[in-house]
Amino acid sequence: MNTVRTLLVAVVLACLIIPSASFAESDEASMFAQARNHYQESNYYFASTWLERILKKFPATPQREEVLMMLAKSYAATSRDEKAIRTLKTLLKDFPKSAGKLEPGLLKLVQDPAQEPPQLAEPEQPVAASIPAAKTAPVTAATPPPTSAAPEQAAAEKAAAEKAAAEKAAAEQAAAEKAAAEKVVAEKVVADKVVADKVVADKAIATKVAPDRVAAQRVAAETAAAEKAAVEKVAARNESVEKATADRAAAIKAAVEKAAAEKAAAEKAMAVADKPAAEAPAEPAKAAAVSEPAVKPAPTPGEAAPVVVAAPSAAPPAQVTAPAEIPEPPKVVSATSEPVLQSAPASAAAGTIYTLKFGTYVLKSKMVDIKKKIKSAGLKPVVEPGPKKKEQMSRIHVGEYADQEAAEKMLQKLRKAKAEQFLLLDKTGKFNVYAGSYFDKLGAVDEQLRLAGFGITTELRQISVQVPTFVLTAGSFKSQEAAAQKGAELERHGVKPTVVQRPSAK
Incomplete structure (x- = not known):
């Protein structure tokens, strides 16, 4: 037992x-x-x-x-x-x-x-x-001997009860485990549904923002085309300036060479006149008559060129006989050549120097590559404050709130998303939350897409603001020709400057 x-x-x-x-x-x-x-x-x-x-x-x-x-x-x-x-x-x-x-x-x-x-x-x-x-009891066939069946039955019943309790506990445990498994499955279904809903929402937001992105790309392409046209226009203008400068230099050189030739001819005429002076003393009056008209037009600068050309032909060497009239030809030559020579260095007389201007910028970051190319050409870039100008900006509007506490909650959410954030109070007393301002609309659209991943829905608002500008120049040249030559060298580096005048520091 x-x-x-x-x-x-x-x-x-x-x-x-x-x-x-x-x-x-x-x-x-x-x-x-x-x-x-x-x-x-x-x-x-x-x-x-x-x-x-x-x-x-x-x-x-x-x-x-x-x-x-x-x-x-x-x-x-x-x-x-x-x-x-x-x-x-x-x-x-x-x-x-x-x-x-x-x-x-x-x-x-x-x-x-x-x-x-x-x-x-x-x-x-x-x-x-x-x-x-x-x-004591008589032994008979009809009466069986007493046994210990009752205790054994109690033990068996107790064991059966313990077994039933164990089976019940096992069943309860199995039911609890089944319930836990079903709970896990249900939670997984809910989580999958949340993920699917998030994917659908992200897709809807992306679909909504896509037209803005396409429009921003179109605007960027148009801006790039406009900038390219402006650059080409500036290049054409620079080319015309260079051509005009070269033509002017050639004209000045030709005038100087012509004046030098006329002076040499006059000196030669004087040398020849000295030689026949002793041989022809009887014709001083005629020589004076020939040379006199050549002196009168000299005071008028506009008629100087015809005088210079006519002087040698109107006074042949054989006719200049009077010694008193010998100094006149040099006076004619000097009066003729002086206005031409003085017109060449006009910029130096005005006290003006030249520099190369590379443009006016709102963001200093846009000048980084150009400044590197300027330095590679051996010049020092100079950045100076420019005039203020109106610029269009794209501002990301997150929401409008009646009380500041709700607006602060949204600002906290933007901080967790590591986004720019600021709060503006409008004329009606409502709090407007923004997630940054961008000159580049494409960058604003990209930020919208990023914030959509955090469940933050936004819209773009266009504003016009006055912003300071920066003028980028380089070099200091005494003549426009030297500045133009340096500008041509920079064009080979992919930069097209404009030659501008700058007052000299006196």
Whole structure:
């Protein structure tokens, strides 16, 4: 009988332990969580299994007192009084103050010395009592001898009840695990739905913003084309200026060479006149008459050129005989050539120097590449303040709020998205939240798309603002020709400057 009962208990314990063995023993926290869940759901067999593992693997756990209390109650609830008593004694030894936390029923197991665990030999007592009865009773075939069937039946019923309780606990555990699995599946379905909804929303926002992006790209292309046309126009203008400068230089050179030739001819005429002066003393009056008309037009600068040309032909060397008239030809030549020579260095006389202008910019970042090319050409770039100009900007509007607290919440959300943010109060007293201002509309559209990924819906608002400008120049040249030559050199580096005048620092 004892063997049968032991086997039944072993089978029940095996049924209870085997399902729990499928759970991997992880860290102490997860093991304690499993034990607590079983304990709170009154699955004391499973709870005792996990609590025993905790004490075995972590004997010095900070939760040892609570583990021992839960384990003692689990043993008592599953009729394992002997283990419950041992556990309670260990608990009271390690934690004497825990006696006040114990339930009265558990505390009674330790305090009552008469309370002993059930003895396996108890079912044999009725057998001993039946022996005298067997001796006194007459032995007949119709009356069977008394047996110990009643204790065995009670033990069997108890084992069956324990087995039923174990099966019920296992069923409850399976139901709880099934419910947990269904909960996980439901949560996964909800999470998948949230992700799908977010994808649809992002796609809708992208579809809404796409026309703005296309428009911004078109505007950027048109702006680039306009800038290219402006550059080509400036290049054509520079080319015409260079051509005019070259033509002027050629004209000045031709005039200088012509004046030099006329002077040489006049000097030659004087040398020839000195020679026949002694041979023809009788014709001074005629020579004076020939040379006199050549002197009169000299004071008029506009008629100087015809005088210079006519002087040598109107006064042949053979006719210049009077020594008193010899100084006149040099006067004619000097009067003729002086206005031409003085017109050449007009810029130097005006005290003006020339420089190369590369444009007017709103953003200094736009000048970085041009400044590098200027330095590579051996010049020092100069950035000076320019006039203010009106510029169109794209401002990202996030929302309009009646109270400042709601606006501050949206500003906090923009900060988490690492976006620019500022708050403006309009004339109606409403708070408008913005996520930055951009000269480049394409950049504003890109920022809209990025903020849409954080669930922030925005719109673009165009504004016109007065902004300061910066003028980029380089070089200081004494003549326009030198400046134009340096500009041509810079054009080979991909930069097309304009030659402008700058007053000299006097």
